[in-house]
Amino acid sequence: MRGLLQTTTSVREKVRASMQPKALTGRDRDEALRTLRESGTTRPPLDILVVGGGVTGAGAALDATTRGLATALVEASDWGSGTSQWSTKLVHGGLRYLQMLDFGLVHEALTERGLLLRSLAPHLVKPMPFLIPLEHRVWQRAYYGAGVTLYDLLANALPGQRALPIHQHAGRRGLHREFPDLREGRAIGAVKYWDATVDDARLVSTLVRTAHTYGASVASRTRAVGLLREGDRIVGARLRDEETGEVFEARANQVVSCAGVWTEEVGGLTGDPSCLRVMASKGIHLVVPRDRIRGTSGLFLQTERSVLFFIPWARYWIIGTTDTPWRLDRGHPVATATDIDYVLEHANSVLTTHLTRDDVVGWYAGLRPLLQPGVEGDTDSAKVSREHTVVSPLPGLTVVGGGKLTTYRVMAKDAVDLSLGDRASELPSITHQIPLLGAVGEAAMRRRMPALRDRFGWSEQITDHLLHRYGSLVEQLLDLIVExxxxxxxxxxxxxxxxxxxxxxxxxxxxxxxxxxxxxxxxxxxxxxxxxxxxxxxxxxxxxxxxxxxxxxxxxxxxxxxxxxxxxxxxxxxxxxxxxxxxxxxxxxxxxx
CATH class of the missing domain: 1.10.8 (Helicase, Ruva Protein; domain 3)
Structure with a gap:
């Protein structure tokens, strides 16, 4: 591999030299398509071609390019449009996975949560307290208290400064103070713990731009319609420009599939669709104005089929989710009246206020790519672990499946490591120390906000909104306003x-x-x-x-x-x-x- 000839020192020098954020424009897409067309002909083959521009694929592109590998990323639609934009907007350790005894998964997720909060994306990922209401004074407080204690221990066993506060116990009065609209009699108190929120689509687009800044060629609306094969080895992909309809070939030493709920379809291109089996599980969320529910913390409850989150954002609540198998077109999951009524019914069962369809400002439906157990027939998706798997069904092809948004970086690292084989040790992943665009200088930009509010007449809500979306990249918005x-x-x-x-x-x-x-x-x-x-x-x-x-x-x-x-x-x-x-x-x- 051409990229593998570089030393680790030269890679890090390249990384440091690439810190100036690059815009991602239509011209950049054109250049990426040209690079893809010419790979293996007038240019050497790519080292890594990543297929799938969700959070894992974007993370894989960043991982590969910061190792010094010639990298390209393609996505059939817009960045993050398949699964990543429809999440519960949480960066979390997966408290409910402790019930499944997935200690390794929870520890892994808490490690990634800490990295994102502390250094990788502190502008995009924000701390958020959650309450677990308790109906039984003794056994539930002991049960959930033990769970969140373990949660905290797993998080605080990590090196570096503690990212979030440890959990607390609240009585009935303390619970009412933080969530006045929780129906009286529903709880005798609560356990308060901390996780974090994120704008998922923004995380993906920032990852893509960061990968592009460090040298990756990225092309949205470029669909993989076939894999190129020489003997038993995959040597690239056949791609279609969805904007023009043009079909062309791109050559690469390694193809990494990060296709999410389409993992089996990519496997089908090899003639071996059973390399990984992924269940598509539908989850829907409702958006309700913030003033319809009084509360300053999030709320975490369990229903008979899934979990119920009340997540406060600046102007509204996100309430969800459902967890039901989806067997139709994976490109277009939809929320039904039944789904919406299910969430409203369960929300109203715990609230003093009564939410109706008129209170629902918006809603969205998405699919979770859950790895299927090795059994036939229906499976309860709520009981499937979110742990990811990486396989290489043929030389030259790596497929990653499962996982969740919080652990995207680990999935990406594992996929690139497997694609490189024994040579991965020559160029180890360094994404744990690569801040995403907007992270460096975010604290300094925050201190400038009072002056900007005075200058432009912006509210504090607007400047908080800008910081949460752009971090230090607010400077680039200010340049446009000058123009x-x-x-x-x-x-x-x-x-x-x-x-x-x-x-x-x-x-x-x-x-x-x-x-x-x-x-x-x-x-x-x-x-x-x-x-x-x-x-x-x-x-x-x-x-x-x-x-x-x-x-x-x-x-x-x-x-x-x-x-x-x-x-x-x-x-x-x-x-x-x-x-x-x-x-x-x-x-x-x-x-x-």
Whole structure:
């Protein structure tokens, strides 16, 4: 391998020299596609080709390129659009996995949580207290108290400064003080413990940009439609540019599949679809305005089928989740009326306030890629461990499956290690010491915020929002505002976001379509009524200015997003997965009943 000829010292010198954040533009995508086409012809084959641009694939690309390997990353749609954007928004150790005695998994996740909080992404990952209500004074307090004590011990056994406080016990009065709207009589007290929250799609896009900054070629909307094979060895992939329809070949010494719920499909390209079996489990979440539920901490409860989280964000609560098998199109999971009613029913069973469909500002549905046990028939997905597995079904191909968002870095490291084989020791992973873009200098930027609030008339909520999304990259937004002062204004129909955030997404964050802005560069798809449709004209106008769309392109982008919204709304009125998918497809295809 060309990259393996570099020494560890030269790799680290390259890393230090690559600290200046790079924008991710359409031109960069074009250059990445050119690199892929020319690999193995006018250029040497790539060292690593990563297929799948979710959190694990983005992490694998960062891992490989910071080892000094010639690396490319491709994703069939937008970054993080498959599974990663639909999570519960938590970076956590997996408290409920202690019940399954998955001590290794919990320790691993707590290690990664600490790294993210302390050094890798302190701007994106934020501490959050959670309450576990107790209904029985003696045995439950002992049971959950022992669990969170072990949780804390596993976390605090890690080297370095403690990332989060240790757990506390609260009586009935203390519980009411932190969560006044928990129904009286539901609990005699609580155990309070700490985990962390994250904007999942933002984590993915930041990982992609960080990998790009360190030299990886990255191309979204580039689908792997086949694997290139010479004898029994995989030597690359056949790719399709989803924007133009062009199909071409890319050569690589190693292909790393991070396909999530599509893992079996990638395995099928080898002729051995059974290399890893992955269960797709659907989970849905509701978004409710913050003022509808009084509480300052999150809430963690268990239901008969899953867990129920109440997660406070700046302006709203995220409530979920469900855990049901999904056997339909894995590219388009949908939330049904049954799903929404299930979460509302369980939420209302513990709240003094009564939530209705009218309180639900938004919702989303996603799939978890759970490794299947080696048995036939139905499996209760709530009992499947989230531990990941990495295999090499053929020389030149590495497949990673399972896992969860919190442990993306470990999954990525394991995948690249396996792809390199014995030579991995020559270039060990260093991503545990690579801060993501925006992390370095975040504390200094935080101290500048009072002056920026005075200068632009921004609220504290807006500056907190900016820091949580960009960290020290806020400096780049300020540069755009100097160029166009109108960008400092909030969006008229989505005032939690500034106009500059849309412009920055267009020119620095790899946006190709309006959907990318609405669903992943912002959270307007599920945090504004009607999925942010009222804000679309202004956002499209900004995109026209910074992406150079003509009138026809603008109209097409707006129509496509409006149809997506109508399709998801139609699905949410149906009671079964099958009926919801059919309703969604009818709207997307313009078919009337």
């Amino acid at each position: 166009d002062p109108s960008l400092a204004r909030p969006l008229e129909h989505a005032p939690a976001y500034l106009r500059v955030e849309i412009a920055y997404a267009c020119i620095s964050e790899g946006v190709l379509h309006l959907e990318d802005v609405m669903m992943r560069r912002t959270r307007l798809y599920y945090e504004e009524p009607r999925k942010g449709l009222a804000a679309v004209p202004e956002i499209a106008e900004i995109a026209v200015q910074w992406l150079g769309w003509n009138e026809a392109r603008e109209a097409g982008e707006v129509e496509a997003y409006e149809r997506r919204v109508l399709a998801d709304e139609a699905a949410a009125r149906e009671t079964t997965d099958e009926a919801a998918v059919a309703a969604r497809d009818r709207v997307l295809q313009g078919v009337r009943r």
